[in-house]
Amino acid sequence: MESDFLARKQAQTEQEIHPLLRRRWSPRAFASRPVDRATLRRLFEAARWAPSSRNEQPWRFVLATQDAAEAFARLLDCLVEGNRRWAHRAPVLLLGCAKTVFTHNGRPNRHAWYDLGQAMAHLTVQATAEELYVHQMAGFSPEKAREAARVPEGYEPVVMAAIGYLGRPEELPERLREQELAPRSRIPLAEMVYFGQWGRPLPPP
Numbered sequence: 001m002e003s004d005f006l007a008r009k010q011a012q013t014e015q016e017i018h019p020l021l022r023r024r025w026s027p028r029a030f031a032s033r034p035v036d037r038a039t040l041r042r043l044f045e046a047a048r049w050a051p052s053s054r055n056e057q058p059w060r061f062v063l064a065t066q067d068a069a070e071a072f073a074r075l076l077d078c079l080v081e082g083n084r085r086w087a088h089r090a091p092v093l094l095l096g097c098a099k100t101v102f103t104h105n106g107r108p109n110r111h112a113w114y115d116l117g118q119a120m121a122h123l124t125v126q127a128t129a130e131e132l133y134v135h136q137m138a139g140f141s142p143e144k145a146r147e148a149a150r151v152p153e154g155y156e157p158v159v160m161a162a163i164g165y166l167g168r169p170e171e172l173p174e175r176l177r178e179q180e181l182a183p184r185s186r187i188p189l190a191e192m193v194y195f196g197q198w199g200r201p202l203p204p205p
């Protein structure tokens with residue numbers, strides 16, 4: 001059953017892609033197994049080597065693990081109820097922030113959010129290689145997160161994420177279980193990428 005389930009959650013791709021990317025998805029059921037500190041460090045090392053506009057590296061992260069109960073509870077409390085219902089079981093919670101101005105001239109860095117997203121993508125791919133899963137979340141209060149994690153001025157709380165090893169869908173309440181088992185979908189490649197100008201299809205291979 002379990003391998004059937006994982007096979008069904010793999011991306012049903014139009015083209016062959018790297019197995020790490022096929023395997024990644026955003027679960028709600030996490031196992032209670034903790035993530036050791038060395039592994040966590042490797043995730044952030046991967047994020048660290050993401051490219052960024054002017055090499056500004058505008059991403060900053062605040063991490064809380066279940067064993068640091070108070071810090072974990074503070075981050076958990078920033079999530080909307082719908083996310084808290086499943087994320088409370090993840091061994092790791094993460095807050096991703098963007099530095100909103102360039103260090104060298106203080107001007108707005110309009111790519112800071114883009115760069116944070118790319119650092120999260122690096123982290124997520126590394127996590128997948130470590131048999132971990134990352135479920136990112138926009139459903140949280142940035143105001144609460146600023147206070148809970150003491151995010152200073154000049155940095156914006158942008159995203160939260162739950163990280164951990166995969167749990168069993170049966171452990172989720174019914175509605176969440178349905179979402180967990182649901183097939184994954186994407187718009188077709190033909191609606192997503194054009195050749196030369198908008199609306200013109202890619203030439204055939």
Ligand SMILES: Cc1cc2nc3c(=O)[nH]c(=O)nc-3n(C[C@H](O)[C@H](O)[C@H](O)COP(=O)(O)O)c2cc1C
Pocket residue numbers: 024025026027083135136137138139140159184
């Ligand atoms: C920036 C961002 C915000 C998201 N916010 C939430 C969220 O608040 N709650 C949630 O359950 N999933 C959230 N997701 C997960 C998406 O719903 C999920 O990535 C999408 O449905 C595709 O599914 P997959 O990641 O399993 O391929 C978010 C993902 C991203 C990248």
